[in-house]
Amino acid sequence: MSRESRTALSLVGVVLTMGALAWAAVPFYNWFCSVTGFGGTTQVSTAAPDEVLEEVVRVRFDANVDEDLGWTFRPMQTRMDVQIGENAMAYYEAVNTTDETITGTASYNVAPEVAGYYFSKIQCFCFTEQTLKPGERVEMPVNFYVDPELLEDRDASWVRDITLSYTFHRTEPKQAVLDAAPANNVN
Structure with a gap:
């Protein structure tokens, strides 16, 4: 060669x-x-732990939308005090203020970032895309807990305030993307 x-x-x-x-x-x-949990990425779980501690964490809720979405989006509570390990549920409200059906997907994180590893979601509207018809209003739950192991982490044990933040972005519905994809023609 x-x-x-x-x-x-x-x-x-x-x-x-x-x-x-x-x-x-x-x-x-x-x-x-x-x-x-880097960058405030939360965890996903199937159930809250059996252990609920007396220690309390204040969770604050934040909501944002991309300017091209055409929705209003807000937390239905601004904060919630939860015991570490407690299974908690909060609600967000979304309203499609346009005259067209719009699909959106929520991105999320928590602050401080170090809390991401210990903040677990059991159920969340952010796991799937949401489609709202013109004028439609929905209440969307997020079921979560703060893992008791938080207290054992020397870098995170000081955390007693966590902000859960969502931003909704316009997306194409998955079916519309599949319908628009070119067919694979095999001759």
């Missing part, structure tokens, strides 16, 4: 490696954030 062929083959290998790393970056980052 000539020197030019080895160089070309090496460059193709570098390009393929860089492409594979770029493709894997987003799933790896999402996995890293969900495992570590």
